[in-house]
């Protein structure tokens with residue numbers, strides 16, 4: 001797979017064509033995946049455990065060496081395809097990955113150049129509700145606050161693409177709901193294209209413009225979310241979309257989620 005930062009048309013923030021990735025010869029994880037994400041579009045990616053969600057995200061983030069090197073092999077691992085992403089890509093993971101020996105503001109501006117870096121870092125912290133906590137150490141923050149710092153760190157770079165791999169997966173239900181509100185507000189304000197990997201069907205419906213279900217190495221199901229103003233999980237229209245997506249995941253009738261064979 002060749003990753004081409006930049007060089008995108010105005011019509012797409014992400015373009016993936018015929019992406020293949022396998023770690024062993026017997027079972028490909030991604031097998032001819034195509035995906036386009038429009039600038040500013042919020043896409044959520046669902047799929048059973050082991051379906052390749054993180055593999056796809058890592059390929060987009062340039063974190064996958066085999067995938068990055070074009071048509072390449074490394075032992076049993078191989079990758080091919082064409083992936084185009086914007087210049088500015090930020091990634092948020094389930095754990096905040098803050099440096100424990102750096103204060104919060106330093107974590108946010110790490111690697112940023114220029115005289116305005118600290119000011120921009122402070123503004124980003126204020127945006128995520130952490131004004132005044134610039135000099136705190138990461139260990140002094142709750143899990144939710146640490147994820148707020150991680151969001152500030154990614155947004156201060158003004159990404160055209162934000163990749164998020166289960167960013168709220170480790171948080172309690174109430175904190176998670178608050179983080180949904182925050183992420184929606186940040187998306188409204190900054191309008192990056194977003195690819196959010198999640199196991200939480202409601203989270204996908206609350207946040208995304210479009211929800212994809214990955215199965216058999218390709219995007220098997222695609223659902224545009226057109227519930228504007230009524231993204232209330234108790235709304236019958238919301239419930240109908242939930243049922244549809246659960247069925248696409250093989251979870252209709254409350255069945256247990258199945259691992260890939």
Ligand SMILES: Nc1ncnc2c1ncn2[C@@H]1O[C@H](COP(=O)(O)OP(=O)(O)OP(=O)(O)O)[C@@H](O)[C@H]1O
Nearest residue numbers: 023024029047048049050051052053054055056199
């Ligand atoms: N570095 C690796 N080496 C070998 N196998 C790998 C590697 N990374 C991923 N895999 C395999 O690829 C498959 C897809 O993994 P991936 O992490 O992308 O799935 P996922 O959909 O994100 O799963 P989950 O929802 O459980 O996080 C799994 O079978 C996994 O074991």
